[in-house]
Amino acid sequence: MDAATVTSRGVADVIASGGVTSVFQPIVDLETGDTVAFEALARGPEGPLHSPAALFAAARGEGLLAELDGACRGAAFRGAVAHGLVDPLLVFVNVEPEVLDTAPAEDLLAIAGSAPGRLQVVVEITERALASRPAELLRTAERIRELGWAIALDDVGAETASLAFMALLRPEVVKLDLALVQGRPSSAAAEVMNAVNAYAERSGALLLAEGIETPDHLTQARALGAVLGQGWLFGHPTASPDPAHRRTAAGLVLPRAAAPSSRTLPGSPFAALPAGTPLRRSPKRLLVEVSKQLEREARRIGETCVVASTLQHRDHFTLATRQRYRDLVERTGFVCTLGEGIEAEPLPGLRGAELAGDDPVRGEWDVVVLSPHFSAALLARDLGDVGPDHDRLFEYALTYDRDVVTRAAHELLLRVAPRSTPRAVSGTVADVRPAPVPPDLADVVGAASVSDELLRRALAASTNGLTIADMTAPDQPLVYANEAFGALAGFPLDTLMGRNCRFLQGPDTDPVAVTRIREAVAEGRVVHETLLNVRGPERVPWWNEVHLSPVHDSAGRLVQYIGVQTDVTARVEAEQALLQESDRARDYLTRLEELAYTDALTGIANRRHVESVVEADLLRARENGHALALLFMDLDGFKHVNDALGHAAGDELLIEVARRLADRLRVTDTLARLGGDEFLVALTDLDPDQALAEARATAARLAAVVAEPFRIRRTEVTVTASIGICTYPHDAGDFSALLHQADLRMYELKPNRV
Incomplete structure (x- = not known):
């Protein structure tokens, strides 16, 4: 009876005889x-x-x-x-x-x-x-x-x-x-x-x-x-x-999870919406764009994100959609899509499932994105009308309620097909013998026709560090290493045999990466990591790109791990330098953008910025039925301060005015300096019936705070403000027209107007 048979019978005997203990x-x-x-x-x-x-x-x-x-x-x-x-x-x-x-x-x-x-x-x-x-x-x-x-x-x-x-x-x-x-x-x-x-x-x-x-x-x-x-x-x-x-011992009180569902069949994500949820109607064309936006959010979040969707039919899983989902699989933690004719794995890593003929999800278009800090779901129901596909109407809700999004994701994952085959464990069959190079090493590398001597010479000549660890011995010692590994480790080869490779680790070695390696080894999986290791007695740091592959004997028992180590210090340092340059360039771009949209003196928005903000606010106001007001402010008495105390004092006054104004506005309002001593305030989300009254009240508060004395260069100075007001939709419908009207009304209020 060979050793493999003894081992396999030993496992069965241990289980049958109750030899497993805790x-x-x-x-x-x-x-x-x-x-x-x-x-x-x-x-x-x-x-x-x-x-x-x-x-x-x-x-x-x-x-x-x-x-x-x-x-x-x-x-x-x-x-x-x-x-x-x-x-x-x-x-x-x-x-x-x-x-x-x-x-x-x-x-x-x-x-x-x-x-x-x-x-x-x-x-x-x-x-x-x-x-x-x-x-x-x-x-x-x-x-x-x-x-x-x-x-x-x-x-x-x-x-x-x-x-x-x-x-x-x-x-x-x-x-x-x-x-x-x-x-x-x-x-x-x-x-x-x-x-x-x-x-x-x-x-x-x-x-x-x-x-x-x-x-x-x-x-x-x-x-x-x-x-x-x-x-x-x-x-x-x-x-x-x-x-x-x-x-x-003390009793430990655990939280009570939500009561499990008693139904035998999963429900519908659309049905997960609470009663009374406002529903909208839209052609599919808009829903596709909203879906893409949610996918972009998922890619931004990355590996902590789950994405689940329904596409109704596999015909909608187009080449463009396949490419987007391939990108999602690469960047996020888990992705699944369901629909009529969808396979268990439509793409490598993408989970799927065929929907039954009576499954209510067949009539839905759902995209669910769930992560620790973000949750969103587009839940739509086909209204069954005819016509071009992109013009078909759906009833839908876009929700960010975490409980609803979680329930919707749960409903979809309850339908995902299991993996058809268990994950393969890489590795080939080899005997284990306590020798620097096992006699059957040719089989390990898949070159049975090559002589062991030639194979040894090839391994010794490799510029990559090569090692073999004995997984059957305590502490998994090295039983083979080539000269290149000795050079990488910084120690003579004869001092490395019998040691575990953890001696390469230093205080800055990533413990998370080490844990991933340990878990992969415990499970007999191939693993690839890049680690910051140390070399020789001097503990000189170097970056090690390590590949570990398992070797099993004829009984399937894990007996060896073959390691390939490569010094990639130059590459990693170049990548780090590139990242630093990229960060520096990003900082420069951010600063340039700030300069383009910020008033250099006061730090508030400039005319270009406030125009883009107000145009966006107007779009939302049209959609929501809200009003908007512009307050055009000009300082009275500012020229006297400039002439009497100098331009530097005038600049200090403008900075203090901007600070006082900002302190009296809501976070949703926008304050900008148009130039000179002119300021603009945009008030958003106003009730159309109360917009003018609210704008006048705000203007009065701002005028009062500006009229309070300022202390500039040990001198008390006083200025006042003339403020012109106009509102959307009563006075005008775009930024330029609103600004013009507010300017005219401000001018009418100026004292001593000629």
Whole structure:
């Protein structure tokens, strides 16, 4: 019997004999220090299958992943009851994401239903599971809550897509990835912090920080907003939780998620609109343009965004639409589109589904954009008229209500077809032998006809750093490295064998990127990252573009990782320099735009700016039936100040006048300096019946504040203001005509007019 057969039978025997056990790590209230929950972590029997990574890798290779996952749940439940980890304590249990890729969701619910009734369970789910089979998992989440259990979204921050799915999964607990707690503050960490705190504030969800090992980590966790924590600072995972934890345990009150729907079929996004929502009618031509605008918003937001749409029929999925959606897939976290004749994956990465003949969504045109800080939905219903396609009428609403947008997205994701095949794990078959170069290395690189000696010479001559790590040995040591890698690392080759590659990491290595690598290795996936590493005893920084590929044996067991490292320092530094130049150019353009639209002396709008603003305000006023007023102001007595105190004093007076005027206006009003001592005020969103009265009252307030004495260069000076008023639509319909009328009326009010 070969080693592969022994390993595969070993995995089956471990599952069948109950060899899977659980260890438990405490979860504490960071405010009180009380233990409020435990996380169950799977372990195999002592030996090569003891670690969860080895156990799950072997089960994955043999196709026993779902069976192993079920055994882990059972071990967690039995262990929790045996150690008294029951109400009021919570027990956190993990769900292997690939179970939802390869087994019906009903299997997971059967596992959940077998749990003892006194257990208070929180099921941990990653965003990868939701992205794979959103419809099944959303229904599963509802039924988990029907059992009285809760859901935790795991590894938040490791992948930005987890931020996109928070509102849809509605987790009661959000688990912050350890890279956020242990890493240095960064823009990525700030993005996660903003998103999770916004969700927690809206929903009442609790933030739990993982990986708290030191007091500094604890301080960082609290700063991120975490109220719960776990890590070695509070206790290592143990098969026998300390009874003292149970005696001091305090009940943890989780938020109650919205009641799940009892219907068996998903509803309609249009039906998600609240009763009484104002509806408009429009030809499809306008809806297409609104759809494109929402897509642009989604691309701007990026990877934290979910986009869901319905296009009625695949004929509407034109070449132009395909290109836009290809761009969305590349830039956002998750994209799906539904319609008659739409395939399960119309484009690589774009999720889809064929709609049933009686599905009400067939008659809708919906575009939903949901992210942590932005939500919008175009929800339209076809009125069924005939004629050219772009002229057909729809009844629609454009809403930014987060609850409505979330419900609409939920309705669409409930229809998305699951991935037809599980994600492939790259890698080829190879034996493992503790030698610098395995004898079958030719098979690994797909060149079986090449001699091992020639292959060794080719690897040694490569200018890229090449390594092989033994995944079956503790700490995954290097068993091969070529001379180029030694040069990159800055150490002799003989000192590198048997070491883990983490020695390349320095204090500025991105912990989030390192976490992504660790997760990919744990799952046996190909991974590509660019890291800031250090070289030699001097710890000289250099940028390393690293590619890691897994190698499996004939039983599917992960046995090696092959690494290719390239020094890309010159490229990265050039890119950084280019970004700096780009930022500098952007600052220059911003400043030029400010100069073009801002009065250089007072800092308020100039004539060019106020004209464009008022023209836009007039368009909105026509659409909404509102009024608008212009107040043309000229200072009386300003020339005397200029002549008596000089032009510099006159400039100071104009600056002070602008400041006083700005302080007395609404944020929606516009103040501009037209030139000299002339100012213009635009009042918007006025009631047509009250516009003139409100404009006169504002003019009186402004005239009064201008008439108050000014202190200019130790001299008290006084000026007054003449203000001409005109209104839209009563006096004129465009900016030029309104300005002319206001100017004439101001001139009529000037004292001593000749």
